[in-house]
């Protein structure tokens with residue numbers, strides 16, 4: 303049922319983790335906020351579903367690692383507000399080659415000197431087999447966020463602070479102006495401020511506002527692999543999360559999480575997928591080969607010999623990539639009361655509490671709490687011209 307009211311302080315489009323955290327911060331600042339979601343909640347058609355996401359301080363780019371203390375603090379605040387556990391510390395190892403610039407940058411971001419060679423890694427974490435010459439950097443702060451539970455928690459606090467969450471209501475049209483008018487499948491709403499956090503649908507939505515953002519939705523195969531000996535990769539023992547950087551076997555990167563979601567199944571995925579349209583993501587013929595799964599099987603037989611080499615479970619998820627894989631967090635170049643948060647490029651979940659805060663600050667005209675230089679729309683040539 304449509305809400306009675308039609309006028310709000312702020313409207314947020316998209317109740318994934320980014321829009322939900324944005325709405326949470328707005329409601330905590332006593333802004334009368336409407337959060338609109340096209341699907342009935344919970345749903346698995348976007349990017350924020352499933353039980354697990356990696357959280358880590360290790361980042362090659364210092365502008366992300368610098369946000370992590372704020373992010374950890376805000377995740378803990380949400381845990382306290384809802385009395386739920388949203389995070390399990392498991393540690394994470396970054397696997398790569400010594401001296402490789404991104405690996406070195408990760409090490410610097412952690413302020414650690416220790417690098418584990420193949421023998422030291424196998425001793426500490428018996429499931430992993432590095433190849434000769436490869437090393438691992440340990441981020442002991444890292445772990446797993448319980449994604450679905452986190453989404454529910456942030457939406458619950460948003461509502462508790464008086465926010466209105468309307469699901470099953472798709473935004474069809476946005477009319478810019480000093481007051482923005484948003485038309486959905488169920489009603490018409492007005493607000494002086496609009497925030498668009500529509501995940502893989504953002505490109506199409508902002509097209510109607512004259513903006514051509516270089517956003518590419520990717521269909522990601524999410525694969526779970528059975529332990530040959532049950533219990534060997536579970537977080538109850540010693541297995542950390544991992545990700546690879548710059549290894550020739552996996553130029554886009556491969557990552558994994560211990561067996562938390564499904565008993566005895568470790569999540570190991572390719573940080574890459576096939577270009578898709580979010581409306582058509584299931585239309586790939588089921589008989590089509592999955593080249594990324596073949597890459598994963600080969601990686602697993604070399605690096606994780608305790609796992610079977612065919613996935614036991616395969617699900618899908620969406621990334622929305624920018625060309626440089628940095629986020630877009632900015633005002634519309636022409637309509638400054640419309641703020642856009644998009645292009646999270648497969649690494650946005652852990653930072654959602656900070657992203658939400660930044661989008662809220664941008665929308666309210668406050669000084670952002672972090673440096674926004676890397677997230678500006680103007681870094682993409684032609685976008686501004688197209689918007690004018």
Ligand SMILES: Cc1cc2nc3c(=O)[nH]c(=O)nc-3n(C[C@H](O)[C@H](O)[C@H](O)COP(=O)(O)OP(=O)(O)OC[C@H]3O[C@@H](n4cnc5c(N)ncnc54)[C@H](O)[C@@H]3O)c2cc1C
Nearest residue numbers: 316318319320340348349350356473501619646650651652
């Ligand atoms: C397989 C996979 C693994 C990942 N692993 C990690 C990880 O380990 N660590 C990490 O930090 N990040 C990870 N990520 C990335 C992270 O999950 C995403 O960056 C994040 O979920 C993006 O959230 P979002 O809110 O932008 O998008 P979404 O969750 O897709 O939310 C956008 C919402 O907008 C709604 N919407 C769209 N159009 C409309 C409309 N017209 N009207 C109303 N509603 C609309 C959609 O239905 C959707 O619910 C991973 C992502 C995937 C897919």
Ligand SMILES: O=C(O)[C@@H]1CCCCN1
Nearest residue numbers: 356545557573648649650
């Ligand atoms: O954001 C992360 O930490 C992971 C890294 C590997 C790919 C998926 N996302």
